[in-house]
Amino acid sequence: MTTQQPTPSERAARAALAAHFPPESVAEDIAGFGAVDTWLRRAARSPLALYQPESSLARALPATFLIPSDLQWPARLSDLGAACPPGLWTLGTGDLHQLVTRSVAVAGARNVTESGWQSALEAGNGLARAGHTVVTSLAHGVARAALYGAQSQGGEAVIVMPCGPDVRHPDDQTELRGRVLIRSGLLITPFAPGTPASANTLHRASRLMAALASASLLIEPHREPNRTPFTLHEAAGAMGRRRVYLAPPVPPADETLTGAPVPAVPEGARIAPTVADVSDALT
Structure with missing residues (x-):
């Protein structure tokens, strides 16, 4: 029996992927299906089905999770190619x-x-x-x-x-x-x-x-x-x-x-x- 996961936000899905998979192993799927679908596909039929991306992200406070769609994300990180992380945990108020x-x-x-x-x-x-x-x-x-x-x-x-x-x-x-x-x-x-x-x-x-x-x-x-x-x-x-x-x-x-x-x-x-x-x- 497969546990149906609630659909997480883009930010929570990327944080969950970053927490459980090397960037290179998910980069192609994120590019093709998006972070949310990639997480749902990976989490289904695995122990990760019980993982709660949204609550896990909330527990990380005061650290926040920066993702590529944020204005503060440096475009030059794309130079990392498939090794570019799905997001970055940050502490501080700087841009x-x-x-x-x-x-x-x-x-x-x-x-x-x-x-x-x-x-x-x-x-x-x-x-x-x-x-x-x-x-x-x-x-x-x-x-x-x-x-x-x-x-x-x-x-x-x-x-x-x-x-x-x-x-x-x-x-x-x-x-x-x-x-x-x-x-x-x-x-x-x-x-x-x-x-x-x-x-x-x-x-x-x-x-x-x-x-x-x-x-x-x-x-x-x-x-x-x-x-x-x-x-x-x-x-x-x-x-x-x-x-x-x-x-x-x-x-x-x-x-x-x-x-x-x-x-x-x-x-x-x-x-x-x-x-x-x-x-x-x-x-």
Whole structure:
């Protein structure tokens, strides 16, 4: 016997699909049948028949769920193709479309050197002064320094989280989250409430960062060649119109913490001696 589901709204259907399926597995059906029919088809004859999309969406408050028909949805997310999420959970009062119109994603090592920390701090500071939104995470190291730098100038930030909007990752981020929200920034994630961070979610968050921003600035990515910075670079490189910059100092090819050689400059990336070089290229 099949349980007949009430017909959910477009927003609730997309949130339900995002909570239970990878974007690539539902993208074609959403394009062909719409989100509501896709959810009803997937939910029928499965344990999901008991899932209530509308009540689940309501329980996510204060997080709201942004969908492509909203004016705040950035059109550039279509560059993700089938990997574009059905929607995004957001916390904050900022307008995502406006915030990322002039934006730079900043990423780099968590185990950052003192000079790397200073470079990231100055990058966030300079980007904010030039009117760019900093798109980053709440990770330790480069991301956190860039965020501090932007906030010191009253700049705005979009934080991309590799977990549900109600999950703290890293654990010590409560103060930073509050500071971002107070300054009309946004915390966004493609992952449903309760989703923990994992290697897969970190990878997807990096791709989302690259898609949102006009350019990406990498600081000391050679220190962690298999983590977020290089994922961000690869994702940005796959989107032809995205620029990737590498902040000095640039190491020799054989100088890495892991012992595995990496290129001194990732393929397709440009050296940006100063933040002004990045800012000028985007004007």
